[in-house]
Amino acid sequence: MKELMLGNKAVARGLYEAGVAVASSYPGTPSTETTEEAAKFEEIYCEWAPNEKVAMETAFGASRAGKRSYCAMKHVGLNVAADPLFTMSYTGVNAGMVILVADDPGMHSSQNEQDSRHYAIAAKMPMLEPADSQEAKDFVIEAYDISEQFDTPVLIKMCTRVAHSQSVVETGERAEIPVKPYVKDAAKYVMVPANAKRRHPIVEERTRKLVAFAEESHLNRVEEGSDTSMGIITSSTSYQYVKEVFGDKYPVLKIGLINPLPEKKIKDFAAKVDKLVVVEELDPIIETHCKTLGLEVTGKDIFPLIDEFSQGLIATKLGLPEKPACKPIEGLPGRPPAMCAGCPHRGMFYVLSKLKLTVMGDIGCYTLGATPPLCAIDTTECMGASISSLHGFNKALGADAEKKTVAVIGDSTFMHSGMTGLANIAYNQTNSTVIILDNSITGMTGHQQNPTTGFNLRGDPAGKIDLEALVRAMGINRVRVVDPYNLAEAEAAVKEELAAEEPSVIISRRPCALLKKVKRGEPIQVNPDKCKSCKACMKLGCPAISFKDGHAHVDTTQCFGCKVCSELCKFGAFETLAGEAITW
Amino acid sequence: MVTSIMIVGVGGQGSLLASKLLGRAAMDKGYDVKVSEVHGMSQRGGSVVTYVKFGDKVNSPIIDKGEADYIISFELLEAARYVQFLKPGGQIVTNSQQIDPMPVIAGTAEYPSELIEKMEAAGAKVDAIDALTIAEQAGSSKATNIVLMGVFSKYISEISKEEWIKAVEASVPAKFLDLNMKAFEMGLAAE
Structure with missing residues (x-):
């Protein structure tokens, strides 16, 4: 089939x-x-x-x-x-x-x-x-x-x-x-x-x-070409680009087994063509192999070491003209990815940004907390590095840093490699404050379950690790759970734990707004008569809020009804679609 | 001969279903087909691009500058962003809906004006339609993608209406079939 x-x-x-x-x-x-x-x-x-x-x-x-x-x-x-x-x-x-x-x-x-x-x-x-x-x-x-x-x-x-x-x-x-x-x-x-x-x-x-x-092996195959003035060795998606540009014109050695590479097959191929070219994305693996075989080869001297390739890139690097195209329109604003409307991470990042803290970040949707207007994250390297590097940062600078620096890490990333970093904090003792952004799912990769969600890959009930109990068992005495939709509660918790003279973990808990089981709230709107145009709500960077005709404006098709914006409005300008005051 | 179509929009607008539908219709017609998607980080409200190519033999799964015969766009600014991927005189089918990107929301940029004129000046033919309103009339704003595919289907003479409808049936969940069929028909009928 x-x-x-x-x-x-x-x-x-x-x-x-x-x-x-x-x-x-x-x-x-x-x-x-x-x-x-x-x-x-x-x-x-x-x-x-x-x-x-x-x-x-x-x-x-x-x-x-x-x-x-x-x-x-x-x-x-x-x-x-x-x-x-x-x-x-x-x-x-x-x-x-x-x-x-x-x-x-x-x-x-x-x-x-x-x-x-x-x-x-x-x-x-x-x-x-x-x-x-x-x-x-x-x-x-x-x-x-x-x-x-x-x-x-x-x-x-x-x-x-x-x-x-x-x-x-x-x-x-x-x-x-x-x-x-x-x-x-x-x-x-x-x-x-x-x-x-x-x-x-x-x-x-x-x-x-x-x-x-x-x-x-047939995994490495030679495709004959009519013009032997050039022969191309290539693999993976680069092979498709080469075929797109040249069709059957030049002979191609298509590598399927990239390690170990053949020797005789490559030498025989090279002997049949006038000029040998290697087309491979990123590093010169095939090219280096050819050179160790004593072959003269064109590769990274013309093709980049960075970014992915395309047929257009290969064509122009090998001397073909660019294709005629519509003219680009200059000066268009970009559209970078952003945290979704209703994202539970937004409230916590607002608090961290407001308190002007140094924030060690990690890998996940919440890395988007680094983008404007929140700009709440200072660092991102790899899975788990937020916690371990926070410990190192605090060891280096002592109490001054401990009062102004936190780590943020997701629930899945914490299970992946955050625990060992926390063990180091508990063992070697810094008064570090770690915030676990628990949205009850592995978000960025498209909603995969993890050991803290209580479900397995197929969505059936599974073992569930209790984060609070786990963190306590690791020797952290100060553990508390906050709702990131409640900005006052979240801010108070962060301030108190930064002030504490021992390590602490704040679990900022609310499920991802995109989860099917999460019920969308009623959208809210701005009463333009009450809006004083102070733009306090715009600091959240919510994709549902924009500034139109001199006032904040809620796109009700996007609004998730989290009501976090209404907490920032001193003038009570946010109201229900029926025009009533927002209640909790 | 290969027909190259870019489907562009804002992450979360349903471009994956649109590309599935198009790929399906072309494959059922006996063409070689490649569809290239972007998942992950780029989907979070960012600009997203899907490539669909069909013909006797398709090699590269992606579309480079000056190669697209068509751009289907779910949002006006996104149509303009990729216009240089279009062959001179290529066709844009776009939703006229505007979604502010974060720099506009944050107040550091303005949503550009006269985009349709700019695209035409760049060398494109533009068919702009309020697919969101049509989708709402069909029963749900979520069917905007299928409305646009209905509009677009008129441009692809190789695939008949019946073949498109078969592809819709095969691509959407049964419980949303009626909605999507209605959305497709309304897109097809839209002027």
């Missing part, structure tokens, strides 16, 4: 057809849908793990038990899971195991633009790189065969334009894979130095065999 499928859905289809039994992932754009779509197959157990390291180890446990397993993460998630990655390369697998990593060139939804192919090289693990949805499905199935044939986990590298593009996929049947019995084997699975020393040569030998495989 043919179906138009998102790359990530095609991956899930591949998992189904490959007979995969267990999937454990942590959500991260653009990888999230692979696991969500896999969960639609009853045959695959799927879960959200608290973080990528746990997910990878869970998948590894399932592989060791004898069933094909899977885990997925975005590029920065692989940093978190790098520890098991490198040693699993030594132990190898029992049943097949695939690790999907999704890069985000152009940083549509990421904090950096790292190239995950480096991990495959560093961990000495095979990596496949599909270029469309059909390949995404096919390569997943192929990856399990490679995993079992070569006794190694296999990486699949996606990028935004493969993960989040739909193309036509021919589907197949599910293969029933018998369980491979687990056999105790300390020399393979217990990586103490003596055993690891014996495994490392096996890894190097495996790479030699994989290079031989790469020479022959």
